[in-house]
Amino acid sequence: MxxxxxxxxxxxxxxxxxxxxxGDEGSNTLINTAKAAGGLNLPNLGRLGLGNxxxxxxxxxxxxxxxxxxxxxxxxxxxxxPGKDTTTGHWEIAGIQLEQAFPTYPxxxxxxxxxxxxxxxxxxVLGNKPASGTEIIVELGEEHMMSGSPIVYTSADSVFQIAxxxxxxxxxxxxxxxxxxxxxxxxxxxVGRVIARPFxxxxxxxxxxxxxxxxxxxxxxxxxxxxxxxxxxxxMACGKIDDIFAMKGITLTRHVSxxxxxxxxxxxxxxxxxPGLIFANLIDFDMKWGxxxxxxxxxxxxxxxxxxxxxxxxxLRSDDFLAMCADHGNDPTxxxxxxxxxxxxxxxxxxxxxxxxxxxxxxxxxxxxxxxGATIAExxxxxxxxxxxxxxxxxx
Numbered sequence: 192m193x194x195x196x197x198x199x200x201x202x203x204x205x206x207x208x209x210x211x212x213x214g215d216e217g218s219n220t221l222i223n224t225a226k227a228a229g230g231l232n233l234p235n236l237g238r239l240g241l242g243n244x245x246x247x248x249x250x251x252x253x254x255x256x257x258x259x260x261x262x263x264x265x266x267x268x269x270x271x272x273p274g275k276d277t278t279t280g281h282w283e284i285a286g287i288q289l290e291q292a293f294p295t296y297p298x299x300x301x302x303x304x305x306x307x308x309x310x311x312x313x314x315x316v317l318g319n320k321p322a323s324g325t326e327i328i329v330e331l332g333e334e335h336m337m338s339g340s341p342i343v344y345t346s347a348d349s350v351f352q353i354a355x356x357x358x359x360x361x362x363x364x365x366x367x368x369x370x371x372x373x374x375x376x377x378x379x380x381x382v383g384r385v386i387a388r389p390f391x392x393x394x395x396x397x398x399x400x401x402x403x404x405x406x407x408x409x410x411x412x413x414x415x416x417x418x419x420x421x422x423x424x425x426x427m428a429c430g431k432i433d434d435i436f437a438m439k440g441i442t443l444t445r446h447v448s449x450x451x452x453x454x455x456x457x458x459x460x461x462x463x464x465x466p467g468l469i470f471a472n473l474i475d476f477d478m479k480w481g482x483x484x485x486x487x488x489x490x491x492x493x494x495x496x497x498x499x500x501x502x503x504x505x506x507l508r509s510d511d512f513l514a515m516c517a518d519h520g521n522d523p524t525x526x527x528x529x530x531x532x533x534x535x536x537x538x539x540x541x542x543x544x545x546x547x548x549x550x551x552x553x554x555x556x557x558x559x560x561x562x563x564g565a566t567i568a569e570x571x572x573x574x575x576x577x578x579x580x581x582x583x584x585x586x587x
Contacts, residue, residue: 194512194567195457195469195503198281199496201477203520203533204267205248210532213275214347215520218531220481220489222250223524228490230254235500236493239515239538240265240551247553248534259550263540264586266554268516268562271578275532276348277477278383278407280518281435283560285414286568286577293349293383297321300343300351304380308343311371316343323528324388324399325483328354333394335359341368347529349383351376354399357389362402365389373406381408384434401448403478405434415564416440416470418573424467429456432470442467450475450492454499461506468567472518481521482528489523509543512570512586514563537563539586541570554582 203220210216222245225231230253233241240261245252248267272279273292282289299305299319309315315338317331322344328335331342335356342354351372355365369385376382385406390399417440420426428436428444430453438444443465445456450473460469473496480489507513520533540551557563561579568575569583 192466192510192571193461193469193508194467194570195461195507195514196284196471196563196567197457197513197515198284198472199476199515199517200277200472200474201481201519201521201530202493202517202536203522203531204245204517204536205250205534207269207532207534213532214527215275215531215533218520218522218525218533219250220520220522220531220533221245221536222252223522224486224489224493225253225255227486227524231490232494233497235497235504236538239263239540241536241538243551243553244536244538261551262545263513263538264551264554264582265536265538266557267534268537268557268560269534270519270532271559271561274349275519275530276350276383277518278349278435280535280560281432281472282410282414283578284516284518284563285410285416285436286561286564286575286579287410287412287414288559288561288578294380295347295349296345297347299345300380304375305343307375308372311375312341312368315340318342318344321345321347323482324352324354328390328397328399332356332390332397336394341365347527350386351382351384352386352388354388354390356397357391357400357402362387362389366404369404369406383408403448405431407435407437409437409439413577414440415568415577416468418568418575419468419571422571422573424571425465426467427460427465427469429453429460429469429471430474431472435472448474450496451499454496454503458502458506461503468571477521477530481523484523484528486523507542509546510541512539512541512567514539514567516560516563518560535560539563539566539582541586544587552585554585557582
């Protein structure tokens with residue numbers, strides 16, 4: 192018995208009622224992307240019920256219609272925790288609802304943080320402001336190469352990001368700087384993630400490399416991952432899941448970057464046949480396309496994932512469970528290059544139900560992402576005492 196949970200990072204579906212407080216009015220990542228791209232070709236996600244959940248929400252997804260007999264149950268989930276960052280979204284999926292959002296720094300980090308960091312690494316820093324990761328290396332990359340000073344920046348999310356050219360500060364040294372920053376950023380400055388952003392190239396031709404690493408706070412309590420591993424089952428992380436949960440509750444990990452590489456990791460874990468939870472994050476929607484307002488890339492990425500979906504479906508056994516969702520929005524059609532406060536889609540199915548001829552059913556609008564974690568726990572036969580209510584009865 193295996194549960195496969197695939198997070199389409201940043202693929203939201205409609206602004207939450209409080210989106211205005213986050214500056215995200217009008218955000219609707221999936222719908223706006225499809226419209227701006229002239230429609231999407233997503234036959235496999237459509238077969239699961241993507242068009243149905245969109246129609247139930249009162250939207251039209253260009254190129255994808257509702258089908259008569261979707262094979263997955265379908266709906267949307269609202270985020271109960273404040274914030275709109277990756278860590279908050281994933282933790283809530285796994286059963287933790289935060290009462291207070293992680294701190295953000297629209298004016299850069301205060302002197303007590305930067306001074307402590309500079310003293311600890313023995314270097315001054317450049318930047319210390321909110322910025323696009325690709326734009327700040329264009330702006331400060333050459334000065335960084337001449338001075339050896341790492342580039343520190345943030346965003347609308349709770350992140351302390353450190354960019355460095357691999358020829359000036361090697362990735363291992365950059366990772367150590369991130370660990371130092373992580374040790375400093377505690378208490379009122381406990382940001383969700385410290386992120387290493389290595390890049391390469393020459394002035395005018397800088398490019399970020401695949402050696403990004405995230406250094407997250409450990410979850411403040413047990414999560415779905417802990418419950419599954421404590422039950423003697425495997426928790427198999429694909430992509431940056433190990434970073435998001437600081438390895439807590441994870442028994443095996445394949446830390447790869449890129450949607451295709453993460454998808455391959457999912458397939459390899461399925462082929463190996465271990466019972467438990469396979470938890471994956473498809474990062475490119477957010478990192479490559481959402482943050483860069485690349486509508487075309489986002490659209491083609493969705494279509495490519497759809498094309499690969501049969502590889503996953505064919506490997507599922509009758510007693511497996513598959514869920515696909517998102518952790519927040521990141522609408523590439525809006526002026527913002529940051530995450531957006533949105534509902535997220537959820538598709539959930541068991542092959543045995545489809546084989547028995549039962550169509551997927553609407554699950555409505557769930558009040559928390561944690562409902563998905565509760566559902567997976569019930570499917571795996573694990574007692575659940577965390578946030579969220581299971582909707583497994585709508586799936587089986």
